[in-house]
Amino acid sequence: MKTLEEYQAGQTLLIDKPLNWTSFQAVNKVKWALKSTFKVKKLKVGHAGTLDPLATGLLVICVGKNTKKISQFQGQVKEYTGTITVGGTTASYDLESEINETFPTVHITDEMIQEATKQFLGEIDQVPPIFSALKKDGKRLYELARAGEEVEVPSRKITINEFEITRIALPEIDFRVVCSKGTYIRSLAHDFGKALSSGAHLSTLRRTKIGDFDVKDGISPEAFGDSLRVSSEN
Missing domain, CATH: 3.30.2350.10 (Pseudouridine synthase)
Structure with a gap:
């Protein structure tokens, strides 16, 4: 599992947003999972491009210093x-x-x-x-x-x-x-x-x-939270 310092230094997560979730809910789920795992009060987390609740698929979520790359990712094809x-x-x-x-x-x-x-x-x-x-x-x-x-x-x-x-x-x-x-x-x-x-x-x-990010490499917000929890328990 990546350390808190690695997330703070900057990570890009590929999340497969489920149907009927808002992009905000997906970001919050990821943010809560990170903050609760590492027991921190503050951690920068944001997404590069909103998806409607009725849409599914790739949501690029930036953590830590990678939040500075959000506008760069948003501009990609x-x-x-x-x-x-x-x-x-x-x-x-x-x-x-x-x-x-x-x-x-x-x-x-x-x-x-x-x-x-x-x-x-x-x-x-x-x-x-x-x-x-x-x-x-x-x-x-x-x-x-x-x-x-x-x-x-x-x-x-x-x-x-x-x-x-x-x-x-x-x-x-x-x-x-x-x-x-x-x-x-x-x-x-x-x-x-x-x-x-x-x-x-x-x-x-x-x-x-x-851009070069593909939903095939993404996981659901819940799966991301589960992976953090399992890794922290081992």
């Missing part, structure tokens, strides 16, 4: 896999909110789906979802959305390096995306539905890579 469900939209662009409008899908062909991916490749303008943690006038957008306020969200430049369709079983379309910092896969799903002359929402999402 990310890879996601997931499922877009066509035929219905939601206000949050995912399953956090209920279907608010339905659309026809009978006209959608495999060829149309493959062709539609091309318009999203490269640098594009993307409007983030209203249900996001971005701030406007000092308030989180999701707070304004839940209060029923109308908010105009400005578009931003993002880059999509790869957009691969891995399975088509309508209404479900599985994908793999490699993209820049600031990309909202929920917005991509919403916009992809429009490109198919229909509507769509994101039904599953998993972050698989951040």
Whole structure:
């Protein structure tokens, strides 16, 4: 087991965030496990890039002096896999909110789906979802959305390096995306539905890579805590 001094000097942990956990909860679980194992009151712990509660996958957690690398890690290219469900939209662009409008899908062909991916490749303008943690006038957008306020969200430049369709079983379309910092896969799903002359929402999402970090090398927050406890008892 690594020593407290090694963690303080700087460590980077790869955590596989479970479904329905917030990134904050995952960081807190890791932080609590470290502090209780080493019996310290203070230890710097932070994550490099938030994941929505309904998303799973790679959360890069920095400990000690490695917290200074957070912005560096956040800026790296990310890879996601997931499922877009066509035929219905939601206000949050995912399953956090209920279907608010339905659309026809009978006209959608495999060829149309493959062709539609091309318009999203490269640098594009993307409007983030209203249900996001971005701030406007000092308030989180999701707070304004839940209060029923109308908010105009400005578009931003993002880059999509790869957009691969891995399975088509309508209404479900599985994908793999490699993209820049600031990309909202929920917005991509919403916009992809429009490109198919229909509507769509994101039904599953998993972050698989951040730069050279791979979720295959990650462990759950609970498994990390268990490993510390077992090591400290031996």
